[in-house]
Amino acid sequence: MSAYKLVTNQTKELSRLVIHRLRPTNYEAVSVSSLHRTLDIPDDAGAPPVKLEHGGHIEFRNVAFAYEGHDPVLRGIDLHIQAGRTTAIVGVSGHGKSTMLNLIMRMAEVSDGAILIDGQDIRRVAQGDLRSQIAYVNQSFVTFPGTIYYNIAYGSVSRGELASKDEVVEAAKAVNLYDTIMERKDGFNAKLNRGGNSMSGGELQRMGIARALVRKSPILLLDEATAALDTATETKIMDYIRNSKDSRTTVIIAHRISTIMDADQIVVLDHGKVAELGTHSELVAKGGIYANMWVKTQISDVHFPSDEMDEAIAF
Numbered sequence: 360m361s362a363y364k365l366v367t368n369q370t371k372e373l374s375r376l377v378i379h380r381l382r383p384t385n386y387e388a389v390s391v392s393s394l395h396r397t398l399d400i401p402d403d404a405g406a407p408p409v410k411l412e413h414g415g416h417i418e419f420r421n422v423a424f425a426y427e428g429h430d431p432v433l434r435g436i437d438l439h440i441q442a443g444r445t446t447a448i449v450g451v452s453g454h455g456k457s458t459m460l461n462l463i464m465r466m467a468e469v470s471d472g473a474i475l476i477d478g479q480d481i482r483r484v485a486q487g488d489l490r491s492q493i494a495y496v497n498q499s500f501v502t503f504p505g506t507i508y509y510n511i512a513y514g515s516v517s518r519g520e521l522a523s524k525d526e527v528v529e530a531a532k533a534v535n536l537y538d539t540i541m542e543r544k545d546g547f548n549a550k551l552n553r554g555g556n557s558m559s560g561g562e563l564q565r566m567g568i569a570r571a572l573v574r575k576s577p578i579l580l581l582d583e584a585t586a587a588l589d590t591a592t593e594t595k596i597m598d599y600i601r602n603s604k605d606s607r608t609t610v611i612i613a614h615r616i617s618t619i620m621d622a623d624q625i626v627v628l629d630h631g632k633v634a635e636l637g638t639h640s641e642l643v644a645k646g647g648i649y650a651n652m653w654v655k656t657q658i659s660d661v662h663f664p665s666d667e668m669d670e671a672i673a674f
């Protein structure tokens with residue numbers, strides 16, 4: 360297959376037009392997985408842009424949250440999410456993990472307490488600017504009609520430029536998608552429709568992460584973003600993110616412990632509270648909720664004997 364030729368001088372004008380055509384609204388600037396959602400929380404008049412002078416340190420200060428008309432989901436969360444590090448949030452389904460990410464993006468307002476990024480209360484800064492600092496990936500990846508290249512490069516629109524061919528290739532390699540793309544007849548120039556035709560769920564999920572990587576935002580939020588991937592691919596992606604030259608504050612929610620066991624800190628959320636906090640080995644040694652999850656993971660990780668077991672047995 361001939362190497363794809365996309366970003367040339369000739370196509371710079373096209374890139375400019377695409378940026379113009381795809382220029383995101385406030386929310387679209389946040390979500391690299393959803394292109395058509397809007398937000399209706401008003402900004403303060405003259406709210407300033409967020410200043411990331413410490414690399415994107417996120418603090419939950421005594422945060423409580425309840426969806427309107429419902430019991431509290433989060434209760435008194437105090438948490439420091441270190442800049443440039445990976446923090447994982449684990450816990451039983453429905454205990455508030457995704458809600459924490461929604462609050463960081465200010466998709467909803469805290470009911471009590473505050474969330475600060477590099478010391479600034481996120482309610483006091485311009486939402487559009489806050490969101491332009493965040494890449495968010497969940498399990499649904501929205502494709503739009505266009506080439507694979509543009510579908511990945513779209514993540515960079517908030518930077519005011521379209522990601523270069525090299526950036527897109529690097530991101531595709533980081534998520535183990537490069538070879539799969541190049542096996543297609545038109546490679547990165549292969550056209551997708553709105554549903555991501557002929558791509559598997561796992562491929563679309565990797566595209567979603569690639570789109571987030573080219574965004575090069577200081578904060579990366581992953582909500583079960585690798586759930587459809589095999590462990591080896593998932594490990595490769597997590598290693599890339601951890602070792603990337605672009606230092607990012609990464610917050611990851613995952614149900615599989617293998618996804619998050621190398622995180623710098625692991626938060627165990629239980630009924631909307633931080634029940635445990637530490638590294639994998641600290642939490643395993645502690646013998647609490649996380650250690651229990653870890654034991655269950657190992658039990659479910661059944662190892663079949665490698666020798667064939669087809670010898671006939673007399674009954």
Ligand SMILES: Nc1ncnc2c1ncn2[C@@H]1O[C@H](COP(=O)(O)OP(=O)(O)OP(=O)(O)O)[C@@H](O)[C@H]1O
Pocket residue numbers: 426427429432450451452453454455456457458459
């Ligand atoms: N928009 C909403 N309105 C009302 N309740 C909601 C809303 N979104 C989530 N909830 C409820 O809030 C609680 C926390 O949900 P959340 O999605 O944060 O949990 P989670 O720990 O991420 O779960 P999972 O692991 O299943 O994704 C759940 O009881 C959920 O049903």
